[in-house]
Amino acid sequence: MPPDDRPSPRRRRAERNDRALLQAAREVLAEDGTHASxxxxxxxxxxxxxxxxxxxxxxxxxxxxxxxxxxxxWNDAAARALEDHDPWRGLAGFVTACAEFGQGTLGAIxxxxxxxDEMASASARGDxxxxxxxxxxxxxxxxxxxxxxxxxxxxxxxxxxxxxxxQIRKQGRDDLLPAAEAARRRVIAVAVDGLRAGHPAPLPxxxxxxxxxxxxxxxxxxxxxxxxxxxxx
Amino acid sequence: MPPDDRPSPRRRRAERNDRALLQAAREVLAEDGTHASxxxxxxxxxxxxxxxxxxxxxxxxxxxxxxxxxxxxWNDAAARALEDHDPWRGLAGFVTACAEFGQGTLGAIxxxxxxxDEMASASARGDxxxxxxxxxxxxxxxxxxxxxxxxxxxxxxxxxxxxxxxQIRKQGRDDLLPAAEAARRRVIAVAVDGLRAGHPAPLPxxxxxxxxxxxxxxxxxxxxxxxxxxxxx
DNA sequence: CTAGACCGGAGCGAACCACTCCGCAACCGC
DNA sequence: GCGGTTGCGGAGTGGTTCGCTCCGGTCTAG
Numbered sequence: 001m002p003p004d005d006r007p008s009p010r011r012r013r014a015e016r017n018d019r020a021l022l023q024a025a026r027e028v029l030a031e032d033g034t035h036a037s038x039x040x041x042x043x044x045x046x047x048x049x050x051x052x053x054x055x056x057x058x059x060x061x062x063x064x065x066x067x068x069x070x071x072x073x074w075n076d077a078a079a080r081a082l083e084d085h086d087p088w089r090g091l092a093g094f095v096t097a098c099a100e101f102g103q104g105t106l107g108a109i110x111x112x113x114x115x116x117d118e119m120a121s122a123s124a125r126g127d128x129x130x131x132x133x134x135x136x137x138x139x140x141x142x143x144x145x146x147x148x149x150x151x152x153x154x155x156x157x158x159x160x161x162x163x164x165x166x167q168i169r170k171q172g173r174d175d176l177l178p179a180a181e182a183a184r185r186r187v188i189a190v191a192v193d194g195l196r197a198g199h200p201a202p203l204p205x206x207x208x209x210x211x212x213x214x215x216x217x218x219x220x221x222x223x224x225x226x227x228x229x230x231x232x233x
Numbered sequence: 234m235p236p237d238d239r240p241s242p243r244r245r246r247a248e249r250n251d252r253a254l255l256q257a258a259r260e261v262l263a264e265d266g267t268h269a270s271x272x273x274x275x276x277x278x279x280x281x282x283x284x285x286x287x288x289x290x291x292x293x294x295x296x297x298x299x300x301x302x303x304x305x306x307w308n309d310a311a312a313r314a315l316e317d318h319d320p321w322r323g324l325a326g327f328v329t330a331c332a333e334f335g336q337g338t339l340g341a342i343x344x345x346x347x348x349x350d351e352m353a354s355a356s357a358r359g360d361x362x363x364x365x366x367x368x369x370x371x372x373x374x375x376x377x378x379x380x381x382x383x384x385x386x387x388x389x390x391x392x393x394x395x396x397x398x399x400q401i402r403k404q405g406r407d408d409l410l411p412a413a414e415a416a417r418r419r420v421i422a423v424a425v426d427g428l429r430a431g432h433p434a435p436l437p438x439x440x441x442x443x444x445x446x447x448x449x450x451x452x453x454x455x456x457x458x459x460x461x462x463x464x465x466x
Numbered sequence: 467c468t469a470g471a472c473c474g475g476a477g478c479g480a481a482c483c484a485c486t487c488c489g490c491a492a493c494c495g496c
Numbered sequence: 497g498c499g500g501t502t503g504c505g506g507a508g509t510g511g512t513t514c515g516c517t518c519c520g521g522t523c524t525a526g
Contacts, residue, residue, distance in 0.1 A: 010494090010502070014503075017503095017504095031266075032266065032268065033264075033265065033266050033268075035265065035266075035268040037482080037483065047504090048506055049505075049506065050486090050504065051503075051504060051505070059484065059485090107400055108396075111404055147423070150416070154416055154417075155420050155423060157396050158395070158424075163390055164340065167340055167449060168445075179441060179442055180441075180445060182438040182439070183387055183438075185437050185438060186387075186436045186437060186440075187388050189427075189436050189437055190384065194424050194426040195423060204415075204422055205416075208413075208419065212413060215406065215409060216400060246473095247472085271516080275474095281474035282474075282515095282516080282517095283472090283473065283475070283517090283518085283519095284472080284473060284474070286515090286517080287473085292515065
């Protein structure tokens, strides 16, 4: 083993800054969506703009790294869920972990950044892991039978952002944050319990198609000429 | 009664424009949050900026009207739910109606606009109506006993925005919109079913305090000097 | 045909954006 | 101690977007 695994105070501070930057980016992205600014991210992280730009050459590069880490967190959570012998506890824990991690904040930059090969392959692996989780739960009869992996993914995204927490953080009411996060966990628990088997009425409509996701990450239409005329024709 | 209740083509068009403006504002607010611009709202409504500013003196005035209409929709839905003799169907229908209406988009402007007396009193009436709905459902034993009205409100807000639908709308993929909205309804159905009585494990943590809401609408801190130092202290 | 209500959008100053550049302080080998 | 080096914070910059005003054009009423 290398005896010098304490890299250097210099490097340690840089790594801490990097973590702070990524966490700040998640928070600002949750609050400001597409309009999240690098200045806001740097300020939230307590780091200068210059430091941010030494680590990431552009804003897009920062967001790409954020997206990759998010997919990897998804995969880790799914792999850990599969190790749990209880199919329901595994699936419920997976959804809860992803939701609390803030998986839903990524929707804001979908279509705004380029998808790297690394992201695509990690995401494909995530799809397989989730499919395995869902199949196992279905076989055990603990998951309501009309739920598909796409439904689960959408639920994770839906729960992965808390308007309450985001807004309280934006207002700087740090005193209310713990209560807001606790409240959020209750809402997540309610929604996750809705996945259980044994509901009287089936889900409405047909299962959602996979294309809903595959098309989400293509770059947005270059020209924003949507017409919604309200005039008198 | 006035015999002239067909006002005039002029006025009818103005009213149509107003409805289009309000709906466009809801959509743009859902997509862009705090940064929603009047230009985007007017364009989405297919209306000139000048027309928007003739009807509403400022951007804040438009948002205030939007907030008031949202509270009134909440109240109407709650009153209609109380007329349903089935306590569960009433409550579930209420949550579903509010979520699909897009009640959650309002969180973005909470703290950014002033609260009028009209909004405050309508909101107070809404609290009473929801409390009645929840009590009735609890008495009938159809609602999981550890759920409070605050939990229900938070769930409505959580479901009241669909990242998927918002982003697909922003990308202009109108062809995918129906599928996205159908998928959204399934997620809402899952989460609402989680409110039912008969779950093995109680909700985590203590019931959330009312202060989470009462404090949300106060104006944001005038000075944004939050400190999150990441330096080496 | 004329008067005027009502519309759309160009234009304005201010604010904000992503990004660059540089002076400064903390760490290193010596 | 001490120069060299490394990473740092943030003022500066050109360009974009903001909320809002104002005016020429269009449709309606009589």
